[in-house]
Amino acid sequence: MKKLIAILGSTGSIGTQALQVIEEHPDKYEAYVLTANNRVEELIAQARKFKPEAVVIANEAKYQQLKDALADLPVKVYAGEEALCQIVQEKPIDIVLTAMVGYAGLRPTINAIRARKAIALANKETLVVAGELINQLARVNRTPILPVDSEHSAIFQCLAGEAGNAIEKVILTASGGPFRTFSHEQLKTVTKEQALRHPNWDMGAKITIDSASMMNKGFEVIEAKWLFGVRPDQIEVVVHPQSVIHSMVQFEDGAVKAQLGMPDMRLPIQYAFSYPDRLHASFPRLDFTKCTELTFEQPDTTRFRNLALAYEALHRGGNIPCIVNAANEVCVAAFLHDRISFLGMSDVIEKTMERVAFIQQPTYEDYVATDTEARCVAKSLINK
Structure with a gap:
């Protein structure tokens, strides 16, 4: 069938x-x-x-x-x-x-x-x-x-056959985006054209900007909590510029499992469709004779504050992640229309988090109201 x-x-x-x-x-x-x-x-x-x-x-x-x-x-x-x-x-x-x-x-x-x-x-x-x-x-x-996200699919694949084995932590890899090596001064003047040129992945405009600001990785951290039932302190981000290791899981005995592959979204899409089976695919294969270097760095949450704001939202819970998402959507749209600077996005998101009322246990209606209010606040901050 x-x-x-x-x-x-x-x-x-x-x-x-x-x-x-x-x-x-x-x-x-x-x-x-x-x-x-x-x-x-x-x-x-x-x-x-x-x-x-x-x-x-x-x-x-x-x-x-x-x-x-x-x-x-x-x-x-x-x-x-x-x-x-x-x-x-x-x-x-x-x-x-x-x-x-x-x-x-x-x-x-x-x-x-x-x-x-x-x-x-x-x-x-x-x-x-x-x-x-x-x-x-x-x-x-x-x-x-x-x-379907490549990182969460990687963790999902690493957990296959591990039912009952305790997770010590999940490790989400991040490419670091086009501005990984930029100084704070350089980040002040980056343009949308620069931000839209991702070094490894071909994605839509919104997610590409989120990747450049590391908000995308922040969202993935929040997602990981709900997908895999882990605490915030069990979710780690490591910058891996080659985007060959898509993410990893460390178990309580210290063993680490990683899922590797070419940066091609068709693989996680197909796995979600075929799970638990694997099907033949014509996608490009990873060639270890050409992939001779895998490097890792700690993310810089001073230069890329969106990642820190996402972790804060995860720790605080309630409707705070909803506020962050709404403010971020407004900021990305404004950035794509040259109405806010790259670093200015983090400022607006942080101020919106401070100004919108906190709800500890939101209902669906609370999420709808929070989204509307946060968008209004963010827009007013941008239009100042």
Whole structure:
């Protein structure tokens, strides 16, 4: 039986690579639902190629264009946020790949969990914002959450066959981004063009900026707590510029297991789809005759304060990670429009954390209100 897959964010970097995985294994997987936010032309092309059961465009203004372009195909066409949240509950769907960017991925993921769909999680903001709520829902509905981030997939792979063996710590590797060797003075003047040139990975604009500021790694630290049930003091970050070791697990006897591979997101996507099995893949292989140097450094949380702010959010808990995420999304958008400096983003995030009311045990409604308030605060700080 083929697994029927809904891809939320099919036109983005993760979504397009997931379609490559599906294309390589047409006997095992089928794209059942494809969704996009604004990229209607790309969604039309994907729909014509993969012929899914349904497509959804979040931007309702693009609905007619999408509907007209697919009029000759038996593909259902929907638009809007509500349609996005409903489509994930379709009975035939086996796996929902959450590859949407940002906070927008939270509600559809919650609905998919309630509909007992396996979640291939590529939207890190879902666990950053509402990790406790998501874990509780997944437990109640017996829904597996399979990590797609390369780092969390690496830890997940290292833990295979280790049930019952105590983890001493998980070690998340970070490339260090394009500014790893920059001084504080140099960071004051970096541009979005520089920040968008990641040395190892090909990703969307938002995650690339987060990687450059190390907020991406901070979010992964928060995610690791919820995915693997570890304490904040059991989560370590090490800078590994070559991006060959994707992450590691240290056990209580001192043994360390690492997952290595080329920096290619198709591998963790395919593993999430095929788990617990491994399938043949045509992806490039790691060549140890060319990979002659693996180096490691401690992250500098003075130059890259976002990582320190994420750890603070993790320790404080409650709605603080939600505040950090909302402020960060506002800051990244402003940076991409040249309205804030690279280092200014950390200042705004920190001040937003101070000004938005703390809630120790937030409900879903609290998360929604916190997100709205934090965005307003961050925007007002940027516009000063």
